[in-house]
Amino acid sequence: MELNAHIPDGPIEKKWDKHRFDLKLVNPANKRKYKVIVVGSGLAGGAAAASLAELGYEVECYCYQDSPRRAHSIAAQGGINAAKNYRNDGDSVRRLFYDTIKGGDFRAREANVHRLAEVSNNIIDQCVAQGVPFAREYGGLLDNRSFGGAQVSRTFYARGQTGQQLLLGAYQALERQIGLGAVQMFPRREMLEVIVVDGVAKGIVTRDMVSGKIESHVADAVCLATGGYGNVFYLSTNAKGCNSSAIWRAYKQGAAFANPCYTQIHPTCIPVTGDHQSKLTLMSESLRNDGRIWVPKRKEDCGKPADQIPEEDRDYYLERKYPSFGNLAPRDISSRAAKQVCDEGRGVGGTGRGVYLDFDASIKRLGQPKIEERYGNLFEMYERITDENPYKVPMRIYPASHYAMGGLWVDYNLMSTIPGLFVLGEANFSDHGANRLGASALMQGLADGYFVIPYTIGGYLAGIKPGTRIKVDDPAVTAAQQTVTDRVKRLFAINGKQTPTHFYRELGKVMWEYSGMGRNEAGLKKALELIPQIREEFWKNLCIPGTGEEVNQSLEMAGRVADFLELGELLVLDALNRRESCGAHFREEWQTEEGEALRDDENFCHVAAWEFKGDGNAPVRHTEQLSFESLHLATRNYK
């Protein structure tokens, strides 16, 4: 397998400009003759489908929800970054580029990240023009807040509903194209296979989640924008339906899977309350602008109400350990610090797995109305879930699985190792290295969808003769469809005793225990024993009621769990092979005396991209060397 990133030559600031000029163009009259399938209607997919249709391509867009507006991007709370420098506080494209590379612990590709920083400003312009109601100041200009891992204020936001508003912007642009007949929308469709003909992506197979019908759709190019795989941990901040099936099918058809072990555990989520728990709720990182994180200094104080623990008995551990970034230290660092104090027995709340996020000082300094204006809906959400009023008692938070930096390998054009298969948004691996900074995923999804794919897909399509699209009755298409039909049959044929959720929970426990915030060789090896056992049991003892020819949510869940049971193993294998700590990937064997991640640049300054070699065979690990020409490899320091 060849991993050619196709990075344009020339100085980093000029690469994208030069590349856009070098890319071949599709004659406007010919655009109608090309059909593009976009799977996903989140920020990446929604933006791509709308923008490609505006250019004149024939577009089909798919999502599993009942409406494209419900893609998981809707749940993003805190904000979106851009290098506007409206604050005059020293921001620039280069600084955003630098912060993102550094935040990712020097495990991302320089050229891609620079492009991301360059287009970040266009995104804000585009969204404002669409009517996204970003927060404003009294003068009527846009407001900003700060996010972790940055010392400038570059995050644009719409209360605690930034993702919702950005997605509604993209959704409305998409609906406009649907209304014009330029996009055909297929909601309640689950993609279950990529159609690959002679090594090139030519379409997808879907299941209609209402009728159960399995259908094939052909196109000249396919874009996957199906989001991340954070749900492999079972409990996560992702929506219940978030899944890895689309990218996992693509992997099994030959698309390399890059850095599966780079998964982010978000420091500020509402702690688990019991076995019934079906998901975890994020409390936006933006809260760390005004909230202070602490635990009691002494174990004995943990059971006491917070207001009975005097100031001198509190340990504001982030402020203590990282004086210059304090409560805004990056996510990976903050999460591990929380785990550490809880491991020491200083955690708070019923389970001892929680730390305080305290607004008392800010409320005293700014007044409750100001805090309400900034975070009102988050406070309400917290109270609804926990029945505690965070204006009165500090919030309790704990880390939870949140985001996947890993994903399908793509080159500079966002094309995977399967020609014609492009991957956008969280589904790809490209921009965040080993750790994503807050407010950068929304930026990346929209960058990919609005400003990158419309150019790069043209370069690909220009090389295909219009009108040569494969027919839907082609034997290769029928064969792909048959594999999906067979897989569904196989799931029903097991006819065992346990529910899909049962196996899902089992997998989640193993993933969290051995491959969560801290990883070590023995644990990872243990996980490599346990996961295949769960998988085997799944294929022996799964029970799905009903049939495949109707709405069947158990079948949907079973298919997703089957894929997670395979992806989980690859994730662990990748974690085992990456014998260093970097960003969110923390191998306990590699840490500094102070307990910080210890990179091994000599041996691991590369992307690991896995190639599928058939069921039952070991996948092969390929590498793409990362070179830092514009920035210097440095140790991250947030002290």
Added chain:
Amino acid sequence: MSKHINLTLHVWRQKNAKCDGKFVEYKAEQVSPDMSFLEMLDVVNEGLISKGEDPITFDHDCREGICGTCSMVINGRPHGPKERTTTCQLHMRSFKDGDSITIEPWRAEAFPVIRDLMVDRSALDRIIAAGGFVSVPTGSPQDANALPVPKENAEMAMDAAACIGCGACVAACPNASAMLFLSAKISHLGLLPQGQPERYSRVRDMVAQMDAEAFGTCTNHGECEIACPKGIKLENIARMNRDFIKASLTYRPAIVGTGGG
């Protein structure tokens, strides 16, 4: 830890759009007050699957009150008894030991039942497709700060833009009108300078689409506002009506240019 409770559920079961449906009774036992309503149903469903029975189908996704997917009528109220709370955010501490709970799908001609508690709300998407947008192709805008927006307007626009498109307003309305949903979008875009050029064509096109779907007319019952989990206010409907009247008075069919040359 508070005490567990036992409940009796009366759940609407309907195999598909064509079949008739009926209420079926289930017991939900040992329910923790910390569970969300959907987690309570998860537990009931796990029990049903283990017995080889079909679990209750219901729509859900984010489970944090923002995607607008969850949609059930609980004891006669869309999204249940708690104000400004979606079903997924409703917690079992809102119920007492021994309670009986009736659970039904959204009831409206425009939202046909797909199965059990799951309905088809695509009519709402078609209303947006008819005009609920600003026509601004990717790549065309000016600098984001070129056009200041008074903070007050931005805040009011945001209040309206908070609509999650769940359809509870339709389910609550005796006439199954979609006016609150519509007016939220009209207000959101109409309060911003970016939304001005299409302000009147937008309201006209969206209302025309609403009329083409099976929604009823608004007779000012106000049930929608009470049911809305996002606090969308009736004043939006008043604002929309003003725009609609103006739009009707000034309506001129579009002149389609030939774009020659």
